[in-house]
Amino acid sequence: MFQRHSMGCSAHTTNSPASVPSFIREQVEVGRKDGYWIEAFPFRTSDKTGQNLIGYGLGSYGSPSNIEMFINPRNPKNKTPTWNRRPLASLEFPVAMAYADITGNGFNDVIITDRYGSSMNDIWPDGGRVSWLENTGDINASNWKRHTIGSSPGMHRIGVGHFTRKDRIQICAVPIVVKSSDFTTPAPVIIYTQPDHPKNSFDLWPAECVMTRTLVHELVVIPDPQGGLDRVLLAGRDGVDFIWFERGNWEIFNVGRGLSKDAHPNSPYWGAGSAAVGRVDDDYAGYVGSSEGLHGNTVSVYTKSRKSKHGIIDLEWKRHVLHDFGPLNDGFTGSIHQVVCADIDGDGTDELLVAMMGSEPPSFDKTGVWCFKPIDLEKGKFSMIKLSNESAGRIAVADYSSNGHLDFSTISYSVPGYFESPNCAINGYSAVGITAEKLQNEVCFRVPRPATTRFVSEVEFLDVAARKLTLVVLPPNTTYKVPAGSGVKVMFGVVSWDDNTTGRNEKRVLATKPFSRVEMTVHNDHVQSEDEGAIFVLFKKSSNAIQPPYENMKQVVARNIIPEPYPVQVRAMSFPWVKVEDAPWANGRFKGLEFYNLVGFHVRYADDSDDVIAHIQLWTAGVGVSAGFHNHVEKSFCEIHACIVNGTGHGGMRWAKVADDKFNPDKPNLDDTGLVVVPALHEHGPLWHTGLDGLPLLRKNDTVDYPWHAWLAGDKSPNGMQSYDVWVAFEFPSFDTFGDHPTSLLSGSFSIKSNAAGFIGLKDESATDGTPVLAGLAPQEWKIIRVDGTNLYQIKHVKTGSLLASRWPPVEGQSLMGTHSPANMSLTSSWSIDKHPSGEISLRLVATKGLALSYKKYGHLAVTPVILENHIDTVEAPKWQLVPVYD
Amino acid sequence: MFQRHSMGCSAHTTNSPASVPSFIREQVEVGRKDGYWIEAFPFRTSDKTGQNLIGYGLGSYGSPSNIEMFINPRNPKNKTPTWNRRPLASLEFPVAMAYADITGNGFNDVIITDRYGSSMNDIWPDGGRVSWLENTGDINASNWKRHTIGSSPGMHRIGVGHFTRKDRIQICAVPIVVKSSDFTTPAPVIIYTQPDHPKNSFDLWPAECVMTRTLVHELVVIPDPQGGLDRVLLAGRDGVDFIWFERGNWEIFNVGRGLSKDAHPNSPYWGAGSAAVGRVDDDYAGYVGSSEGLHGNTVSVYTKSRKSKHGIIDLEWKRHVLHDFGPLNDGFTGSIHQVVCADIDGDGTDELLVAMMGSEPPSFDKTGVWCFKPIDLEKGKFSMIKLSNESAGRIAVADYSSNGHLDFSTISYSVPGYFESPNCAINGYSAVGITAEKLQNEVCFRVPRPATTRFVSEVEFLDVAARKLTLVVLPPNTTYKVPAGSGVKVMFGVVSWDDNTTGRNEKRVLATKPFSRVEMTVHNDHVQSEDEGAIFVLFKKSSNAIQPPYENMKQVVARNIIPEPYPVQVRAMSFPWVKVEDAPWANGRFKGLEFYNLVGFHVRYADDSDDVIAHIQLWTAGVGVSAGFHNHVEKSFCEIHACIVNGTGHGGMRWAKVADDKFNPDKPNLDDTGLVVVPALHEHGPLWHTGLDGLPLLRKNDTVDYPWHAWLAGDKSPNGMQSYDVWVAFEFPSFDTFGDHPTSLLSGSFSIKSNAAGFIGLKDESATDGTPVLAGLAPQEWKIIRVDGTNLYQIKHVKTGSLLASRWPPVEGQSLMGTHSPANMSLTSSWSIDKHPSGEISLRLVATKGLALSYKKYGHLAVTPVILENHIDTVEAPKWQLVPVYD
Ligand SMILES: [Mg+2]
Ligand SMILES: [Mg+2]
Ligand SMILES: [Zn+2]
Ligand SMILES: [Zn+2]
Ligand SMILES: [Zn+2]
Ligand SMILES: [Zn+2]
Ligand SMILES: [Zn+2]
Ligand SMILES: [Zn+2]
16 A cells, blocks of 8 residues: 555646747847847846847958847836847957956956858968957947957857856857868867956966867857856767866766768768757756757757766767758758757756758748757657747847746848858747737637646736736646736636635636626735646736726727737737627617627637637626627527626626526516626626536537526616726636535545445556546555536546546446546536545536446456446445545 | 519529738848839730739939849749849939830830939939830840930829820829929929830930829829720829810819818828729729828728719719828828729729838838728728738739739838838738638638638648648639539538539538438539538649559658748648557557548638638548547537548448447447448538437537447458548538428529418518518518528528528517527528428428417408417418519
């Protein structure tokens, strides 16, 4: 009997792989002459996010390259409306840069190589200079003062760190070749060390050649997780090498040889072209990614066995080719120029991003940034998804918008004489969880499934009636700050908080109890999602807006507040109030009524299901106005209204309590109606007809069966003036709500047993859908999960994630199975549970009079099938014991 | 009794306004220094479509403007992969151009003005030259030979035509000002007439000043519909003038004065800046559109009363301001630079397109092309929709892709020193009816509602199993050519053709009769849509593909054939076959089965409803493979399979004929199943349970109630080898299909009467939804329309478009009404009609046992309510006479 303590706390059951965010492109600079390097440049050493950009090309003979800094408009410290340009220097054939605060003034200085030459076959013999440009801290200054550090012909990559000593800034600098067209002579790996007064002396920095490497095309500084000296990862003809300084000596460890020499017999480019170290949870080197051949077409990765220790040195690395983008051109080069590792989906494991410059003839696949996401590291299994479609010489990953999501920026690779990408530009790609698309007059938002996102995503979209409507997606078990006085309307999952006024832990779900209402306001400064995560609209107070009550519609003008980086055509949309009599669907009705409509927002899932979550539209009604009794016989949905302003305090929903044919919607007899007043920041519960256990009743034409119902404004406002109700309609696909049968509060993980039949479990604990559920097995762990917004529970098999479900159809004697594909509204996998004084429970399958969880009684057999048995009133349903499972 | 002959032919009832197509942007040239003029240039006089582009800016001192021709890659005669550039000339300050075949060699020569000066305050006193550039017919030639025509300082607009004589090419040329900064002296309207040997003489063309006009900024040549001399429309400070040569004299008619002088007291710009003539059906001048102030912000239109005659001269034109884009800048200028009229939605009425250059500070609304679409001309009511978002100095409308849809192209307005648009570019905008968007691995197509489009729209999207799948949308009553051997799967409406094999008029609808099958192949070379229009997938033969049978899956590789101008990221998508056991939803099932899946294509409506039409995915199964018995309890849809390849000839759908609980889907007893073999190019009918009149039966969890069913491949292929079935699944939202009650064939328009109660009609013939239907009125015309794919009819009130519908709920005694908002599956507005030998009919409301159309019998009243009355078997349902309506 294994014991695992999880009584009362719902183990984190959602382990769906994280979904990669979408990236919205923004042009930083178009119409460039050329492009090579892009760097996320923290102007201030304190800028951990909101970095500026530095981008430049190689330039050409007669037109030296402008090293330009682009000021980040999303960093509030910068106060610039767009990516304004600052020319820092004009250099001949600059190649690589890094940065460090050499002067110690809190502003990073730029360290840059130049005088390289126009190509590997035109290396300036006295070039390969390394300089630093002095950042005085004035963000508007241009032409920063240049100081020479040293030089070595063919200088190509540099990195800053403390390589041999902690007290001085050092630069590791490596030429790619030592002289034109000499691809064989190894080049020196040089360490420059900061002199005493770098600012005002003209001496070069002390330089030391610590080893030699051939055709190095990538250099990445790898900090020591224990805070020791920095190490360096090199990619070149020798493959991927890891070098470090230890006890007075420079050491080298070869992670892998990369592309073998005879892969392309006549090609001078084998080994690796770029490399990066991928973090996996707390191991900074869970894998090493690389691209192969100098500018090759192969993406590969080095992985280690799950049991091996953290880090890189002396471990056994196995090379896997992830993808080959196709044949090289006749110069033996392809399209990959750089790989970087970054955890862009927030799941604690780095993804491998691959920068592709494009090709001649053009190819969509070989142009832009691909993301390789680890699926099974040991087997070298990664998934591939394209993030951007514009040429990328390099990728600069940073949280430019300081919202906790990593963004990235690229510069087109365009080197005259080698490869000139059309439309050479610098592009910024902002990560968003929620995308927004213009239909015609409405917007379509697409959101991630909460279980697959690790980020909080939010988009403010409409400022109306002193409320800012914000679409929010929370991952599971995540806390989210809400401004005081905000209201919450849930569209998926659960949002809960400890309410300072009611003193209770308030829970909000898709809909409260039918024909009732519940307050939306959160009396606390944060809310919490639960196991399923949550999608909701937050109604934030819009302080500087005109506050209710509203005497005329001009005070209720809605403002589009969809922010950057969403596309301008979405941000420029207007959402006017249309008098309903003028609406295209009015067809002569609603004449003269103070009744207005505002459309509209579709909310869907951002996966290939494109499933609908809800359609949202707004309504207003003047004093004494009825929005008209209707019953949705035209279109099927389950509609919940959230009130923002109750003009009279008496506005709300009325529904006919008599049969459809006993009520005349055109001359309604209000005595035959029920009323739920919906005060401001309240929502009402389901008003449609429901059957057993809260399932919606349906009409023959597949529409949810509604009684006649309508929103009616109150008769008189306190001051007798006009005073508009303003409410938001959430139209959901049909869903199951609270049934009449109350439920006992249960949660936690248990093994489930009956004295007669023993423990129930999945045959062979198999995860295959349809696996029979048997009684009499060794105990297996089941988790009891409340089905949000109902009085029902799901029973989830912890090991396999399968749900305890009846096979179809749910009839007397039907057997039970495990499945990951539940019926719609979990018709075969939701249970109404009664808790008996003894602590035992009995389980009735949803929407059945009395089909209870039972077992076939074979006298002789130890293991018997678990089945449904009819237990209507007469014979008591079988009782099951919940045996807590302790860790 | 009015008589209108329409017996037997269904009058064209769909009169929904036409929807404007979507426009997909394609960059023709980016990174331009400047931009001013763009022209659709027919290189050959025969190029009615597929024109090239000519674009240029004003240039600046020291850098004259390159007049560049861009060769249209979509014109097959040009054989160029992209818009390749040809420099035609380098001119100083060119402004306007036109074209004509001056040399008569069948190739248009370019007529162009230059030496204007850098602005209206820097007019070259000896400039304003008019020249023509000689087109030799060699599309690769550059620097075309220039010939001088004449000059007049400040030359700004020209037009080509026969103004005073039909036998020689003439040019109407008008300077905007006669000298720098002189906005008051009227400028000459000059007519140049082609000399005898324009090619080889250096003489200037004879020129004649026919009148003077002030600050003319637009000149449009207006052909005479009766083939007479060409006329000219001028827009300038004098407003909008129409000038023409008649009986030896130049005449002028002022359409309107445009913006009044005192609208902006200190502004030098009043009157009009641009103008265009809008065709309405067969009146070439249904309205005159214009922009006001020289570069103003006002869009206005001149309309005439409906009764006035065609044309412009001597008619009463009323000016309406359609939109004001906001305050002018301190130079009294705004953002509109040109207006053109073009019928881009194909409804026979021109729309007014407005080119907006942008503004400082930038504004989304004032940048790009707006489309103003006439709604009610007499009232000057137009709707506004934005077509493009990039700066537009001018718009060049033409069918560049030669597909029958008008496209357009723009050049950014960028004149140094006046207004320099960022990202100055030439953009092409291709009109498409169907848009395509990448989700993740699936595509989302959006299509117009057939009743609102006047174009045939089609997109080839997948080449698989020797078939090219093509999504097609037909407007109502439209013929569409289909290649021999093509198959049709309808997704909306009706497609019919006279079949050469069956000799019958074959009709295909959403689904054929339940549990049956029907051939999809069209044995004719065209098909026809009916009143509702149609949406369907055409299965064209893919001749050069590997033909079935298919022994291995490599022969069934699907190719993405989505064409330009669809976005590259959609065209680059791949659609791989995934072995079902490896699918994410397999969850351990289907192990080792030769069963593959290919996803997928969502098809929706392109309006704000975003309603689903269908989801499409493909499947293959090897010999002897069952795709697995299932019943869609997880997700609700009505699924129809269209077979492309039947590997054994015996593959098809089986369904359980016994109750759900009597059939074990894991160990199916085939004796308890029905089978419909689905040969290649056949589809099967509904397999779900249906109730009375074909309505789908539903389960409690709002899913369509299916028996267990599965696709099963045949046991053995003819040659005993592996031989895959390939079929396409169309997943539709629930819909009504053929019920058991057969129907009599009826169509046409009638007034409907019963001897006892008289004619039935809408009270006051009101179009308001809910208007009562009464008996005993004067005859009103009703059209009987078959509800496609059912045995039911709708009865549509011709005058108001209302449907004869029961109020809710449909019960004994319920009254009838007219409505434009029918219930879902037209539950209250579909009728099962029995035709009696007498020719009379009786009407039973859908899905009711016997609620028939009847009337309340009040002895004394002449007019009585039409109601539903119960007539189950016993008393015969009331009979109604159909009185044909003859024109
Ligand atoms: Mg960010
Ligand atoms: Mg076209
Ligand atoms: Zn490189
Ligand atoms: Zn990650
Ligand atoms: Zn409602
Ligand atoms: Zn102009
Ligand atoms: Zn039109
Ligand atoms: Zn099926």
